[in-house]
Amino acid sequence: MYRFNYHKPDDMDAAQQMMADAEDGVYLSGGMTLIPTLKARLASPTDVIDLSGLALSGIELADDSLTIGALTLHSEVAAGNEISSLSNLALAIGDAQVRNRGTIGGSIANSDPGADYPAAVMALAATINTTAGAIDADDFFQGLFETALKPGAIVTSVTFPLPGRAAYEKFPNPASRYAVVGVMVAETNGDVRVGVTGAGPCAYRQRNFEQALADNFSVAALDGLEVDYAEFNSDIHASAEYRGHLVGVMARRAVAQIT
């Protein structure tokens, strides 16, 4: 690590003020990405603002939605809640150590292409609540490690509407166990959304799958559907073409879970 100023604010305003005052500040949530990056000297922020003192943890159930505080640990989501597909997704993140440190807000704000939560955010039509207002899922993920989060703003919670039925299927990277491809399929009152993570630069919706499933919610409905993998990620573990293939496989398996 390089030297940096460490701050641990106890309220939101102070946190944002510290960020505004910093020459090159960065928020620290669970640190699952930031800490290894700092340790490898791949980042040199002047200030690290640790959000763990903020009261942003917890899961709240409303009539038709679940709101999860940004600092809620993966293990807390994995422990079970009204959206079982989301618990299953959280249980598939990293390992026990990661799940006991990593947070939903950090995962979403980072927009790592291999992170699991973004698939759920897309498929469940979540709302990202931030200190600078709420952002719809469809507007949030903008590219590789890029989001619509305003500079200096903090994700405070994520609101997931309760789905009629939903399932997540993940094909993990054999080394890192990040998602090579993760697909969440959700159906609520006939509206179908298919969120895909891992395959592209950031999470997206597989619209042709959604249309096919809206007409006929069955595994067979996905047969023969194309996945355009031209812009997909490619690495030593999975080529873009293979990722494209896996989007279909994981989507079919997700549908199979809930039909």
Next chain:
Amino acid sequence: MTSETGIGAAVKRKEDARFITGAGHYTDDINQPGQLYAVFVRSMYPRAEIRSIDVSPALAMQGVVAAYTGADLAADEIGDLPCGWMVKSKDGSDMIQPPHPPVAVSVVNYVGEPYAMVVAETLQEARDGAEAVTADFNELPVVVDLASAHGADQIHEAAPGNQCYDWELGDREATDAAFASADHVTSLDIVNNRLIPNAMEPRAALGMYEAATGNYTLYTTSQNPHLERLILAAFVNVAAESKLRVVAPDVGGGFGSKIFVYAEETAVIWAAGKLARAIKWRADRSESFLADAHGRDHLTRAELALKADGTFVGLRVKTVANMGAYLSLFASSVPTYLYGTLLAGQYRTPAIYVEVQSVFTNTAPVDAYRGAGRPEATYVVERLVETAARELGKDPADIRRLNFIQPEDFPYETPVALTYDTGDYDASLKKAIELIGYDGFAERKVSSEANGKKRGIGFSCYIEACGLAPSQVALSLGAGVGLFESAEVRVDVTGSVSVMTGCHSHGQGHETTFAQIVSDKLGIPFENVDVVHGDTGRSDYGLGTYGSRSLVVGGSAIVKATDKVIAKSRKIAAHMLESTEENVDFEEGTFSVTDSNQSITFPEVAFSAYVPGNYPLDELEPGLSEKAFYDPENFTYPAGAHICEVEVDPETGKVEIVNFVAVDDFGEIINPMIVAGQVHGGLAQGIGQALLEHGIYDESGQLVTGSYMDYTMPRADDMPNFVVDTTVTPCTHNPLGAKGCGEAGAIGSTAAVMNALTDALGVVDVPMPASPETVWRAMQGE
């Protein structure tokens, strides 16, 4: 004494209490007052001429005490890192050993090669200092691809065509004749993938120098501290052997990668002398990936000639082996004497010819990694045998049985320079077949298919040459050192015992196994025996631990020394019992007079040895401490049968090992629990090679798999429940009848997995590691 702690008992490991409670004492746990920290500046270029290095910006940084370049070491006449095994080419010429300065002087040849070292008061300051070093490089053309390395741009002035040697073994004419007369020839092009060892504890060194005495002490993560000392003294010129103490304390895994003498500890101990301060270095995991010696990395064309009935008549193998940028300590021996000599496998193949061309590339040095040459040989032979069985429509077990060397054939001289002393290969195969339920495989395959999975089964009947090594054989083949082992059994006044060994335990459990042997033989409690290893200041010169040698060679030395202790004790006991040596029996810790009820215990004799009131000192020296050196007559030949069953998900290409049986003949076993643990660990590494692990450099020479984000280390959930069992044919030439078990798992398993996978897919070959995409592509016919 057949007790709960004697030979053959599954005693829980003594050392585990400290390991699993975090109370181990590793190099990085050891600190000295006023200790400095070293950080190495490493090349980002795979190949470049060093035009200039400027360490002055580092020296200006806070806390930086010194900064050195290769020129500074050279000015102090610090020598090159040597290769300890001379291999000769077909034409009789010596292998090419290019200059290998510990810290690069005029050229860098792989990413991660150190070209400067910064020493500072704190680790953070040393890191900052290292980043401040500037250098001007002239990038040179890079050689990465192994297949085209010979004839690519020449890396070393001394090595035309980038060739280190072009070696052969066996009878070319006889082999060619066998092929000419064969009914069938099975051919395979085989890639043995590069692996990165990844010991749990990264390499580390703590160098100390005492100006008043001129004594150096080096704590380091070594599998063979005496050899480390010998090389640092005799070749690298750091200090006289007597002035240098090398201690390898608790070491967290080696797998071969800690046999070698590396740049870092060399520079650290040298700089400790320059500065007369203690200096510590510990590799980051990223440095381990870049700068530990890698393993395997062969390209092979292999052909097996058979009669129509499946009888093997000839084997022809041509291999290109990657040495990396420089010759590491034992690199030259791995693809030759530890590989070509094993190509007979368990079979009576009458004619074998192998050619191995070793080449340099701009990658990290490649050297011995668990199994070292023998996994590569097994992979060649067992992939060929299984493929031949398929091509001829034979059962893979039957074709092996048809060709096995039979129990009555021993001692069996192979066409590739080894003489197997004993074995019963069908006994292991038979047991493995029973344990896996081979009869039920067809049924299991049908039920897998019903679940949408492809199922396959694969065999691997491996042999290895272990117990390195008969010194005179090794020396005649080019080894630079003898390969005996030393032992001292020192009995204390009160009858407790310290056992000094030149072997080194870095996970093998010697503290337990060796204590079992000595306590069993002396009839004293297991708890009263302490094993001392890893310190040149405490043990006689020994050769360390690798090549499954510790029990076989080191254990035999311990037996020899213990027998001397018993012999002397018997003499003392005879005087104490007022009898004669011939009339004194020793059993279960008690000396007794034949045909009398008089007896005396071993601790009583030990006490008398040191309080010498009751035996004549003109006949017997006081004290009870004996030394022995043991040089093995032959290698040992552990062998066994591994059978693997896989299920493949045809949609994703993911391979699951659903059944794995390993039946090994390790000769006599001292501690079956430790043996099972060794087998489990080896299997994980062999399966890792087959399905998961791959050290990859891109075309530009950068290491792509430089962290656990990309290098797939096997994890518990990648592994099946192993079924492991043993058969026993005792080794004929060592006092324990033992053969060694440290590498077998990694040697036998890889071919079993790949044979199972190719069976499941109905293809000839799948490149390793058989990652999901690789398998998926194989299923698309790519």
